[in-house]
Amino acid sequence: MSDLKKIKDEFLTKLKGKLNLPEINQIKSDLFGKNGLISSQFKKIGSIVESDRKKFASDLNILKDELQNLIDLKIQEIENTEINEKLEKERIDVTLPERNFVRGKIHPVSQTIDEISSIFSEIGFSVEEGPDVENEYNNFTALNTPKNHPARDMHDTFYLDEKKEKLLRTHTSPVQIRTMLKDKPPFKIIAPGRTYRSDSDQTHAPMFHQVEGLHIDKNINMGHLKGCLDYFITEFFEVKKIKMRFRPSHFPFTEPSAEVDIGYEIRDGKLIIGEGNKWLEILGCGMVHPNVLNNVKVDSTKYQGYAFGIGIDRLAMLKYGINDLRAFFECDYRWLNHFGFDPLDVPTSYRGLSR
Ligand code: DAH
Secondary structure, three states: OOHHHHHHHHHHHHHHOOOOHHHHHHHHHHHHOOOOHHHHHHHHHHHOOHHHHHHHHHHHHHHHHHHHHHHHHHHHHHHHHHHHHHHHHOOOOOOOOOOOOOOOOEOHHHHHHHHHHHHHHOOOOEEOOOOOEEEHHHHOHHHOOOOOOOHHHHOOOOEOOOOOOEEEOOOOOHHHHHHHHHOOOOEEEEEEEEEEOOOOEOOEOOEEEEEEEEEEEOOOOHHHHHHHHHHHHHHHHOOOOOOEEEEEEEEOOEEEEEEEEEEEEEEOOEEEEOOOOEEEEEEEEEEEOHHHHHHOOOOOOOOEEEEEEEEHHHHHHHHHOOOOHHHHHOOOHHHHHHHOEOOOOOOOOOOHHHO
16 A cells, blocks of 8 residues: 555544544644654655656645645634533523622812813813922922022922932922923913822811913913903802902012902802802912023013912812812722712713702
8 A cells, every 4th residue: 555545544534533632733743744744755756756756746735635624624623612612611691690880980189170171271271291209490490489498498398309309299380390391482281280298187188289370472461360260260160250359479480479369158058159258269370480481491571471370179179068178088988979970970071060
């Protein structure tokens, strides 16, 4: 019997039997591996007498195809059986009780940041970000607060190194510097984010949130600042009109500087924002000091504008009737469930009160 016939008989029988994947792979390598039976036959072709060579080569190719096809079929068959067995075993039991579904809530501070960003974006402000770990230059010096300036004491800074060069930013104002250093005027940005001061009681936490605003262009004046804040506060508190006053103040990075209070009163035990004879301080602002513009190479003879810094947590407390700031950062699940926002239930991004 010729070699080819022997191979054919032997392997056809083998391939008809019941095989698993490792066994079939073994057969494949016995036949077609580097020194496999079929591969060796191919190497022999050159030494066969010329008269027989053509037929031998043709028979060998036919046998090779036949075995190869059989092996492929067998592999397919084995894989199908495995899939079917798995499907049978892992069939879903639709009568099982469903798993408990818990939907998370959006933290009031996150909700408030979203609201603030939407309100300002409607009048052309874009959102910038800066890192929590700042350098001393961006946080103080570039903002016209040189070393030994008394305003540095107000900030109770968390320094991160002995040389006092790295710190946790004490306000979002350094984002003004970062923005003006990286782009060219005009600028119209807000920068919400975390800020840090060594301070802790019912109304102060060592980590809190601010949003910075900066608008620099060729003809910006305090009237624009007033209009912008009036628009923001009425939109934010969802009221038609707001009583607001600018009180002269001092910040090293603005001249003139002001603090803004809004009117309020307590009626039937409820806080009413925007009316009444009492005042609540909500933000600091002013016209950007020319020294700050010069520090970031903006020509202060051509460009000017306003800046403001608002405490976000305070706004969230006022809007949503939360009276202890510390609860914001305690991660009490029950508190979050009560004061948090349903992600699918807020009608528009900043109409938080009408939910
Ligand atoms: N950075 C000030 C603070 O944290 C707030 C502030 C006041 C920001 C006036 C400003 C500004 O941009 O113009 O107390």
